[in-house]
Amino acid sequence: MKIGVNEIKTGQIIECKGKRCVVLKKESVKPGKGPAYMQLELRDLESGRKVIDSIVTSGSVEKLDSREKTCQYMYSDGNEVYFMDSTDYDQFPIKKELLGDKLAFLQDGMEVKIHFIESDPIDVTLPNSSVWKVAECEPVVKGQTAASSNKPAILTNGIRIMVPTFISVDDEIVVNNNDITYMERANKKSL
Numbered sequence: 001m002k003i004g005v006n007e008i009k010t011g012q013i014i015e016c017k018g019k020r021c022v023v024l025k026k027e028s029v030k031p032g033k034g035p036a037y038m039q040l041e042l043r044d045l046e047s048g049r050k051v052i053d054s055i056v057t058s059g060s061v062e063k064l065d066s067r068e069k070t071c072q073y074m075y076s077d078g079n080e081v082y083f084m085d086s087t088d089y090d091q092f093p094i095k096k097e098l099l100g101d102k103l104a105f106l107q108d109g110m111e112v113k114i115h116f117i118e119s120d121p122i123d124v125t126l127p128n129s130s131v132w133k134v135a136e137c138e139p140v141v142k143g144q145t146a147a148s149s150n151k152p153a154i155l156t157n158g159i160r161i162m163v164p165t166f167i168s169v170d171d172e173i174v175v176n177n178n179d180i181t182y183m184e185r186a187n188k189k190s191l
Contacts, residue, residue: 022042112126137153
């Protein structure tokens with residue numbers, strides 16, 4: 001569906017120069033000479049790169065219809081990860097490359113949001129946090145706890161993270177999936 005450049009909103013998915021992009025920022029520019037234009041900061045959905053583009057305000061772009069589905073992670077096989085649609089229970093694969101670093105944080109039965117353009121999955125959004133067990137970490141050195149400091153730890157998913165000194169092997173911790181940081185020690189309500 002064609003829309004005018006002035007109708008573009010942040011978060012929309014548009015086709016720009018033959019590529020599918022999500023609009024991150026937009027700014028209307030009115031120079032002293034020449035026509036007004038919209039400067040857009042975009043993220044290419046295929047490569048993940050940020051792109052800056054300028055389009056004359058009298059122009060138009062193709063707005064792509066996107067939808068979001070709540071799905072459940074099932075299993076991983078070869079180069080694909082399988083999910084199940086929570087509404088109609090259809091199972092479908094997604095290439096591992098689409099997930100990137102998020103792949104390490106998938107857990108059996110985890111509910112995720114998958115964004116589609118037509119029938120093509122374009123992005124997977126994980127929950128904000130997940131619980132992981134600490135597989136390895138350095139022991140606490142006596143006197144090290146006087147100042148607030150962190151130490152490296154490796155989780156059961158192989159990810160390295162900085163944790164407070166009181167965390168030890170086999171402790172379960174809550175990890176922020178967005179920036180891969182320690183949030184808190186897991187307790188019964190976190191699980």
